[in-house]
Amino acid sequence: MRTKLYLAVLLAAATILAIAAVASAQGSLTPQEELGENLFFDVNLSLNNNQSCATCHSPSVGWTGPDSAINAAGAVYEGSIPGAFGDRKPPSAAYAGDSPILDFDGEMWVGGMFWDGRATGWTLGDPLAEQAKGPFLNPKEQAIPDAATLVAKVLASDYADDFIELCPDPDILERYNCIGRAIAAYERSGEVSMFTSKYDYWLKGRARFTGQEIWGMTLFRGKAQCAACHVEPLFTDFTYDNLGVPKNPLNPATIADPTFADPGLGGFLMHSGFPEDVYGVEWGKHKVPTLRNVDLRPFNSFTKAYSHNGYFKSLEEIVHFYNTRDVPGAGWPAPEVSANVNTTEMGNLGLNHGEELAIVAFLKTLSDGFVPKK
Known part of the structure; x- marks a missing residue:
């Protein structure tokens, strides 16, 4: 932890x-x-x-x-x-x-x-x-x-x-x-890392969250355990995790080799000469990404991909995965890498559909370019 x-x-x-x-x-x-x-x-x-x-x-x-x-x-x-x-x-x-x-x-x-x-x-x-x-x-x-x-x-x-x-x-x-x-x-620079999202203006008292956004933020910080890794204000803690993400069958690496499984940090540590007792427990882990701009897109129907291999195609999908990955009958495919999966902070969070949508609403406040009312 x-x-x-x-x-x-x-x-x-x-x-x-x-x-x-x-x-x-x-x-x-x-x-x-x-x-x-x-x-x-x-x-x-x-x-x-x-x-x-x-x-x-x-x-x-x-x-x-x-x-x-x-x-x-x-x-x-x-x-x-x-x-x-x-x-x-x-x-x-x-x-x-x-x-x-x-x-x-x-x-x-x-x-x-x-x-x-x-x-x-x-x-x-x-x-x-x-x-x-x-x-x-x-x-x-x-x-x-x-x-x-x-x-x-x-x-x-x-x-x-x-x-x-x-x-x-x-x-x-x-x-x-x-x-x-x-x-x-x-x-x-401020041209790339802008800190101009609704969330940033809310922190400054220049924007108001909707009730759903406040609910989502509360869940993000509490019941959903998102903040355990996605630490504010950058919404990452720069660590590594295996989320149990399924293999993306359309990944060119998987098409070329159906047995491909991305070793992540563990693979890098192995190739850098670390012993197996070091790299083995990191196998399949990938860096925790920032959630800033996670929903920024040029138009509503534009598809963004999520996770290291792009398996997920919407915020709703990946939030549902975090919530239900380990729920019997949820129907998720097996993890790309089955070792070292994080089972303590995700997988069976007990969120209902409305709570999932509230978290998505909060994530959408993290997009730069928000213009506060004067």
């Missing part, structure tokens, strides 16, 4: 981040953030000049996957190379800047980036900057062959002068790291 001390420290850190983001939102981007923005949206920073970070992390949908049809199916996005796919849905690129360096706190693993934590922060001291570097050289994503080619592409861009000024060391590795840090700075 999450300790009260850890949650208090996390809440304090998150509050500092929120203040910083709001301050940034009130002014223009810093030069580093502006460079990060240019890098983030540049489709030329891919092997075939056809994919940017924003291709899979669009602001219109909360900095995650922007294609409704893809989300409704496998939820995994094609890379720069036609036919190249990863095996997970894109997580949100927003509200991740406070994730600490991956570490075992004596009770659980906390921090890092990516669903499996492999952007640890162990190299740069910043998991978000390490994560930002990864997709450029991933053959299933932007597929650039090496850091030197990436740097050359940036030097050929129309923002090359800014890049040289902010990343003056000509060493390729240093400039590669500088690219990661600039993107991380942009993702931390």
Whole structure:
């Protein structure tokens, strides 16, 4: 169980981040953030000049996957190379800047980036900057062959002068790291992590929740146990869990290999050389995502996918799963990974249909772009 001390420290850190983001939102981007923005949206920073970070992390949908049809199916996005796919849905690129360096706190693993934590922060001291570097050289994503080619592409861009000024060391590795840090700075900025949801304005006393939204928040914090992992105000605790999510049969990895089962954090720890008594208990666990912007979409019929493999296609569906996964006769398929499933904080919560809908109503208050009444 999450300790009260850890949650208090996390809440304090998150509050500092929120203040910083709001301050940034009130002014223009810093030069580093502006460079990060240019890098983030540049489709030329891919092997075939056809994919940017924003291709899979669009602001219109909360900095995650922007294609409704893809989300409704496998939820995994094609890379720069036609036919190249990863095996997970894109997580949100927003509200991740406070994730600490991956570490075992004596009770659980906390921090890092990516669903499996492999952007640890162990190299740069910043998991978000390490994560930002990864997709450029991933053959299933932007597929650039090496850091030197990436740097050359940036030097050929129309923002090359800014890049040289902010990343003056000509060493390729240093400039590669500088690219990661600039993107991380942009993702931390108030343009990405905005804190402009109805929930944020409610905290400031500038918005009123409906009765259903208040009921949902009360359930979220109490009976439904959502807040055990989705800690306010960032709505994550940066830990890892196996929720018992079923296999997504339309995931390209599953289509290629029906026996595929995503090992998550456990797989990363195994490949990093940790012993079996360390990685075995983490097998099948994935990082707890933020719930901010969880319902942000360009139009009502737009499909968003939820969980690491995109199995769920609506908030109503995933909330019902949390509530009834372990209820006899509920009809849910078997977990993708049956080991280490969280059975203490979900699975048979005893919520009725109205309570489920109230939680969904509260989750919908977390979308940025709310305009309070004057």
